[in-house]
Amino acid sequence: MEVVVVERPREGVALVRINRPEARNALNGEVRQGLAGAFTDLARDPEVRAIVLTGNEEAFAAGADIKAMAEAGAVEMMLREAHRLWAPIAACPKPVIAAVNGYALGGGCELAMHADIIIAGEGAQFGQPEIRVGIMPGAGGTQRLTRAVGKFKAMMMLLTGKPISAREADAMGLVSSVVPDGEVLETALTLAETIAGMPPLAARQIKEVVLAGADAPLEAALMLERKAFQLLFDSEDQKEGMRAFIEKRRPAYQGR
Structure with a gap:
């Protein structure tokens, strides 16, 4: 078994x-x-x-x-x-x-x-x-x-x-x-x-920053958050998510 x-x-x-x-x-x-x-x-x-x-x-x-x-x-x-x-x-x-x-x-x-x-x-x-x-x-x-x-x-x-x-x-x-x-x-x-159903890259970054930031000084944790936030603007999912919002349709996230 x-x-x-x-x-x-x-x-x-x-x-x-x-x-x-x-x-x-x-x-x-x-x-x-x-x-x-x-x-x-x-x-x-x-x-x-x-x-x-x-x-x-x-x-x-x-x-x-x-x-x-x-x-x-x-x-x-x-x-x-x-x-x-x-x-x-x-x-x-x-x-x-x-x-x-x-x-x-x-x-x-x-x-x-x-x-x-x-x-x-x-x-x-x-x-x-x-x-x-x-x-x-x-x-x-x-x-x-x-x-x-x-x-x-x-x-x-x-x-x-x-x-x-x-x-x-x-x-x-x-x-x-x-x-x-x-x-x-x-x-x-x-x-x-x-x-x-959410964008997997965003989910991954959220988890990483929450866990890493928990034991870091606030300023260092906020810096990690900013960098991860900025990084996601190079993803196809960010473009898809915002375009879908503007076009009032459901997004299709690919994890890229």
Whole structure:
């Protein structure tokens, strides 16, 4: 059974599904390898303009596979170089939407935070429970979470290990939208389809500037924004988009 399944449900949209239901989609080495390979391939595919990442109705991903690390030592963990398997997701130039049902805990919460937009079901739970098994987040949980919700909310989650509901996550800014559990995937796919219809070069530049600017001084970030804005005026999509607006017709973006 494939632990990571890639589908093409709509034009311009790829769906990446974690498929380990017997383990609540826990992120073992095989899953991480599969995700890294999928995102590497999709990043290079010109037909894909937006990506939806999901699990199943019970769990997005319930964390790392504890059995695979319980007896590991520091050197062994270092030599596994797990961070290299996260890199293709973090560096994906295309918009990524996480469709979250059920548990998004530990590595699952970190995985969701690699996305650009998070659509959560009303029954979803988010958390970083690593402290409860004697460790701490190791794939961005202390850093992405703090940037998303602020120090005080992040510390509450990190130091207690307690999960929060989708509504709590929405209130603190951790998710983009909360919808009924049965509508999560459809909402994410519809949103991805909308984004896929936008000019892909502009979408790529928006994502790049938002992520790069987040850790830069304001003046440097504004300079990045100006340069990207100016660069897009050399694209065919910019000409097409503005001409279509003037001519009151629907644009046809080609990603050039």
